[in-house]
Amino acid sequence: MIQDPFTLGEDTPPERRRWVSVVVPKPSRGRRLALLVGLVALAATVWIAAAGTGYAYSPAPTRAKVAVVDVPGDAAGAKRLQTKLQTQNKNLAAALKKMAPSGTYVVVDQTQNRLYVMKDDDVARTAVCSAGSGMVLKDSGGSRKWVFDTPRGVFKVRNKIANPIWKKPDWAFVEEGKPVPKNPADRFESGTLGKYALYLEDGYMIHGTLYTRLLGRSVTHGCIRLGPEDLQAVWDAAPIGTPVFIF
Amino acid sequence: MIATLSAVVLLAATPAAAPAAEDLARLTAANDLLTKQVALAKGKEFYLLLDPSDQTLHLMLKGALLQRYRVTGLEVGVPRVLYRTRADAADWEGRVWDGGRLDPARPLDRVEVQAPPPTREGTELEVKVPPTPEEKYPVPSRYHIRFAGGLSIEVRPPGTDSKRGLWERLTTGIGTWWADASAAVGSGPADTVRLHVVLSKEDAASLYRALPPATKLLVLPPG
Numbered sequence: 286m287i288q289d290p291f292t293l294g295e296d297t298p299p300e301r302r303r304w305v306s307v308v309v310p311k312p313s314r315g316r317r318l319a320l321l322v323g324l325v326a327l328a329a330t331v332w333i334a335a336a337g338t339g340y341a342y343s344p345a346p347t348r349a350k351v352a353v354v355d356v357p358g359d360a361a362g363a364k365r366l367q368t369k370l371q372t373q374n375k376n377l378a379a380a381l382k383k384m385a386p387s388g389t390y391v392v393v394d395q396t397q398n399r400l401y402v403m404k405d406d407d408v409a410r411t412a413v414c415s416a417g418s419g420m421v422l423k424d425s426g427g428s429r430k431w432v433f434d435t436p437r438g439v440f441k442v443r444n445k446i447a448n449p450i451w452k453k454p455d456w457a458f459v460e461e462g463k464p465v466p467k468n469p470a471d472r473f474e475s476g477t478l479g480k481y482a483l484y485l486e487d488g489y490m491i492h493g494t495l496y497t498r499l500l501g502r503s504v505t506h507g508c509i510r511l512g513p514e515d516l517q518a519v520w521d522a523a524p525i526g527t528p529v530f531i532f
Numbered sequence: 533m534i535a536t537l538s539a540v541v542l543l544a545a546t547p548a549a550a551p552a553a554e555d556l557a558r559l560t561a562a563n564d565l566l567t568k569q570v571a572l573a574k575g576k577e578f579y580l581l582l583d584p585s586d587q588t589l590h591l592m593l594k595g596a597l598l599q600r601y602r603v604t605g606l607e608v609g610v611p612r613v614l615y616r617t618r619a620d621a622a623d624w625e626g627r628v629w630d631g632g633r634l635d636p637a638r639p640l641d642r643v644e645v646q647a648p649p650p651t652r653e654g655t656e657l658e659v660k661v662p663p664t665p666e667e668k669y670p671v672p673s674r675y676h677i678r679f680a681g682g683l684s685i686e687v688r689p690p691g692t693d694s695k696r697g698l699w700e701r702l703t704t705g706i707g708t709w710w711a712d713a714s715a716a717v718g719s720g721p722a723d724t725v726r727l728h729v730v731l732s733k734e735d736a737a738s739l740y741r742a743l744p745p746a747t748k749l750l751v752l753p754p755g
Contacts (some may be wrong), residue, residue, distance in 0.1 A: 338713045342607040350753070360550035370556065424649060438576070
């Protein structure tokens, strides 16, 4: 009985080990050629199938599809429909124009720390600013926390103050490791906000900074900081009521 | 755009005789588009207006232009398996698409800081200088803005591949094909319509870093 050599254990004496030799016949030249052609054909099939699988792109259409409209059979009816549609078009265009801000408005790209003063859809001034850091601050007891994000949306310049005095909120003391003062007078600090502050809503402002080297980075507690020259330009360009769009 | 749509009105108004059905159809389509733009401008969400005729992509809010991106190329892609198209690319223009999200998503890493116990003198918190936006948000060479309903904008700056070596281009090409094929082959294709938008490298990076969440999209039909 021939035992499968692969089932022999290590302790099997060498004289009992018998190997089965398998002779593989060498393929003929014709068979090798056929094998090669088969492989190439298979590769080509896979390639063609792969090329036809995925996304097929074509240039965007240059002509709009024409919708089908029920046109009244008589000329007078068609004319009435046309007049109605024209009036509707005029009203819609007017409504859209009314919604868009006219004149000056401010746009803040809070992710890339850029502020744009816009005038009728054109950029009148680009400024490097600093927006919210996104940091989360927890007080030492862990009971309160603040998230320093700049909110997205549309706001208005509610008030403008020259030489503003900052009424420090609780987080400013917590962050500095100081006790929150009981006396409101201990909260006021001058100089920190720079020369001007434009108040938006919910305590958010566009103001100056003592840390101009950090402009362009997200470092604030939610307000928008500007360098002195850009702050002056925004102060001059944006009266109270100016829309401020933050994205 | 308002000027373009108003031009349609003038065009339709020109003939003195009964208006042609085609003019009325164009006027109806223009009104439908204006209605959608008014609805978008009334909403609270940010939206993108892609205007192939003007070659622009606008980021808007409440009817206000926030950012203008120059579109240098636009192609429409549909999924196909073995040369057979799997989805109908009709009606992607002039329709409002919701819930735009970046793929791959822009990372949002928040730093949490525990304040020190309060003392009379206070404690200076050691805060590291944060990275610049360019350092913080690396932009992939190819990304998508995927909208609910199956439309996706694929943004790829021109010449992205030309600066790479042969091996890198080959592996990237295979990777791209694999991703596309997987998306097309699935039981329901991931994107029923893809708009391949070509922006400059700067604009593509800016859009990736700045796109607000859940942005809407309206593609304006060619004028």
